Amino acid sequence: MLKVLIAGGAGFIGSHLCKKFIERGDSVYCIDNLITGDKNNIIPLLDNPNFNYLEYDITNSLVEMLSKIGDLDYVLHLASPASPNKNSPRSYINFPIETLLANSLGTYNLLNIAKEKQSRFLFASTSEVYGNPEVTPQPESYFGNVNPNGVRSVYDEGKRFSEAMTFGYRRKFGIDARIIRIFNTYGPFMQKDDGRAVSEFINQAIANVPITVFGDGQQTRSFCYIDDMVEGIMKAIEAKETAGEVINLGNPDERKISDIAAIIKQMTGSSSEVVFQELPQDDPKVRKPDITKAKELLGWEPTISLEEGLKQTILYFRNT
Ligand code: UDP
Numbered sequence: 001m002l003k004v005l006i007a008g009g010a011g012f013i014g015s016h017l018c019k020k021f022i023e024r025g026d027s028v029y030c031i032d033n034l035i036t037g038d039k040n041n042i043i044p045l046l047d048n049p050n051f052n053y054l055e056y057d058i059t060n061s062l063v064e065m066l067s068k069i070g071d072l073d074y075v076l077h078l079a080s081p082a083s084p085n086k087n088s089p090r091s092y093i094n095f096p097i098e099t100l101l102a103n104s105l106g107t108y109n110l111l112n113i114a115k116e117k118q119s120r121f122l123f124a125s126t127s128e129v130y131g132n133p134e135v136t137p138q139p140e141s142y143f144g145n146v147n148p149n150g151v152r153s154v155y156d157e158g159k160r161f162s163e164a165m166t167f168g169y170r171r172k173f174g175i176d177a178r179i180i181r182i183f184n185t186y187g188p189f190m191q192k193d194d195g196r197a198v199s200e201f202i203n204q205a206i207a208n209v210p211i212t213v214f215g216d217g218q219q220t221r222s223f224c225y226i227d228d229m230v231e232g233i234m235k236a237i238e239a240k241e242t243a244g245e246v247i248n249l250g251n252p253d254e255r256k257i258s259d260i261a262a263i264i265k266q267m268t269g270s271s272s273e274v275v276f277q278e279l280p281q282d283d284p285k286v287r288k289p290d291i292t293k294a295k296e297l298l299g300w301e302p303t304i305s306l307e308e309g310l311k312q313t314i315l316y317f318r319n320t
Helices: 012-023 039-045 094-104 105-116 151-171 197-206 226-238 257-268 292-298 306-317
Strands: 003-007 027-032 051-055 074-077 120-126 175-182 212-216 221-222 247-249 254-256 274-277
Touching: 003 012, 003 105, 003 212, 003 306, 012 027, 012 039, 012 226, 027 039, 039 051, 074 105, 074 226, 094 105, 094 151, 105 120, 105 151, 105 175, 120 151, 120 226, 151 175, 151 274, 197 212, 197 257, 197 306, 226 247, 226 292, 247 292, 254 257, 257 274, 257 306
Parallel strands: 003 027, 003 074, 027 051, 074 120, 120 175, 175 247, 212 274
Antiparallel strands: 221 254
16 A cells, blocks of 8 residues: 555546545545645545545645655656636736746655655646647657746646756755656546636537637647546656656547637537637647657556547536
């Protein structure tokens, strides 16, 4: 039985990881301050004696709070707002300072815990470190094209800083750390009001109100279903060979955003019209992961098609 700390454990991806570790019989310490996470995501786990929920902000020192729990096998850092849509109450645009601090002080505090407790560490970075990429698909070796002070910078630069901090700790203290870069991910338990393309389009299609495509809809994204993502993350933390590595995790099935809108409209049988609105600042034109490294190192690649994943997600949105 492993002891696992998951920061951001009440968030979309974090809560799936909590469930996965609990299902395996491991012991989980879930930390979340709920600014964008949701306690509903972990309610089924709260009665489990192996599940420990700690409502806490990782930007405060963790040393005292975690002093009694002894060693930890794994520390996973997934605690950060992640949506760029300013219309969403959960967007990092509305939590600029919190986002920067979660990805600086928060990372520092978690790395100190991993150092003290000699834990394996995983930092959840993002495809946003590539910014508006001039190289496509994006391999891990690409340094990115990021606006250092635009509206998205609080997230992009926060994640880049955390990457530097993670490897700083590895170089100085020999921490068993790895970085994953998560590309667009969707599925059940994503926040319905997070303002992401998939959630917004499904909400709008089900309600038969206009589907809002930003810009001309020709920008691309590559969407990964949550079950595939969770499997990739589990492999990344489990494999010893991932120490000191940066690994893209995502589905290389690249689509235009206007096509995503059309597919969701069709799959929901919606009468919504598709309308075009202003493109937000620094919205990347293309995004597609090069997952050669994940295939080689982890023997991992996504297996769930966009159509199958959307079917499950639409079902979740209709039934909850
Ligand atoms: N998008 C859109 N309508 C929406 C929400 C998002 O057209 O209601 C676009 C957004 O401008 C971006 C893409 O869909 O080009 C993906 O946005 P999302 O917020 O899901 O994630 P991002 O990849 O930008 O972080």
